[in-house]
Amino acid sequence: MPIGDGGPALLWLTMRGLLGLSLLLAATSSQKVFSGDQVLRIKAKDEKQLQLLRNLDISEYLKIDFWHAPARPSLPVDMRVPFSNLKAVKNYLNSRGISYAITVEDIQVLLDEERKGMMASRRLERSTSSFRYNSYHTLEEIYTWMDNFVVEHSNLVSKLMIGQTFEKRPIFVLKFSTGNRTRPAIWIDSGIHAREWITQATGVWTAMKIATDYGEDPVLTRILNHMDIFLEIVTNPDGFAYTHSMNRLWRKNRAINSNSSCKGVDPNRNWDSGFGGVGSSNNPCSETYHGPFPHSEPEVASVANFIQKHKHFKVLISIHSYSQMLLYPYGYRKEPTPDNEELHNLARKAVEALSQVHGTEYVYGRTISTIYVANGITIDWAYEHDIKYSFSFELRDTGIYGFLLPASQIIPTAEETWPAILTIVKHAYDNPY
């Protein structure tokens, strides 16, 4: 980059200053942050100041994004500065007498039409009849809805707290039961990965569906007269809250990892089944970090302990997105389970039932050969703990919107997923073991 009028001494000082700045930043920042970035507007007094600004562009660590690059002293310079580098950059500007104004305080916080709409509807609801199932909700809204739901269907539904998250949020499970002794049971969880918003939304709709159809649909009624259903809608509450407040594409929980500034463990790599293999990562900064040891994460341990104490689970369904797949064990090893043929046929029937609703096409098969090798996953653990019918759904879509599935697809997705779930559950009911 051509250096202008500075002269050798100024150049040397500037470069030394920038080097110091860069090294400081390299040492302290290691995590990507999308929010909190600011846009600074600078009116450079003269060519010398302009040059100092241009020099900021040289440093790779600062990652400054010039929206209006330094051109002439009379023209403002707009630059977006990543959140983690704000302090350093402002110090640099202040120490050189370069005045600036903050034109955008936090880029994240800006215009999102539906976000405004969401805020408008964020009133404390007293009943579930006005709850919008065709819209995405916050953790508070879902927890409020849950309380109303339980009150309205108290003959069928109760709410259990099975544990606390890393950040001390309660973990709730809805229990659908028509009897009072321990019965064979069905486990359904959604939202284990925070960013897969279609899954929590589907979980809410499914709860409503179960409550509505009990007494109306003969198949479900018969099943519920002999088996219990446990539904954990928000399996990763900390992560889910984080996707609303800070990073929509966050996946893991919010555990603090020792020896790393990166947070979070992938709850679907933390199970005690093939733990720590190639289908997971030992790097805390990775999206598939398996954690320090199996069930180290309270979000996982609470479920595992609950299931093991209960002793009578026959079905486990774990809901994810996206890809449009129905998967069964194993994810961590190539060999099929002894029940492979039965699971394969059941998956085919479930997928057929799903496609009848809106024509959506799913692929199905063993996890390792259908999606990828994955170690320490929920359904492998469940299968190895005597829950034969262990399935994982990957809901809509196939990559067009991915995690950002439009809210208009919530109800169609939930509507088509339900018959598939029912197919699996009915098969378990017809084939007790």
Add this chain to the structure above:
Amino acid sequence: MLARQQRLPGWAGPMAVLLVVLLPAVTQAFSGLWRTLEPERQQPWRRLDVAPSSPVFQQAARAALHYFNYRAASPSTFRTLKQVRSGTAWVNAKKGQRFDMEFTIESYKPELNEERLGTCSALVIFKNHKPKPTVNITCTRLLDEKEREQKDYVLYKQMKQLKRPPDGTRIPGNLGHMDSSLQPMWDLAMVGSSYVMWEKTSQSLYYYMMQLSGVKQWITRGDFINFNYTVLLHEFSTQEIIPCQIHLLWYPGKPLKIRYHCQDPGTQEEGSGNGEGSAENPTEILSNF
């Protein structure tokens, strides 16, 4: 006498024995040398026994489509994978993987409320875990040449009416909502991202475009749409989110000119590249901005 002339040197006998003993080893050595000189002879392509629905075919087909969509540079006929109908897969321990397949595609344009179907056949070769596969692909026409030009031109005119969205706008928004007026911008972003995704795809890494997380520039420069944006790619196999800054120039019917710079997570190197469909020097793009 005769005997003297006929007598072999004293070392001949032992030498002959030595040669006979060593001959197999020598032949081995030579054939080994031969092997390294002509690897294909000794490293055959082994056929993989996988169904067309298997993920390996899906990935290969998507990689082929990324390349096709980039080269076609036609937002109105952007193709997405529907189903792999048939295919053969070959693996070579030294060279990589090779896929020969036929697949159906669809082109869905919500803003024009139309959906078209087609087929493609493609040959995709992944060099051992290296990105940027070799792609040979032909697809059936979705529209005839003139219609396609017209539709692209319609999108182009819509694009010219658009202003750069306010800072902080994400497309789609976090709730998956995208203003229909921004659809042409998204379509063009997909064309550019296809180039990046093609270059980054390898046997083990494949991508989806998640979100436009920022639009730095959206202006018409001369006739070209000058589009500088950040996109978040979902790296499927690792589940990582990769931000990439992409800068492209587009005009209907002309090849795409593009540069990009991705921020790769963890241990990977930062990757960047540029490409154009024409022979124009990349630095000329800079001077026009």
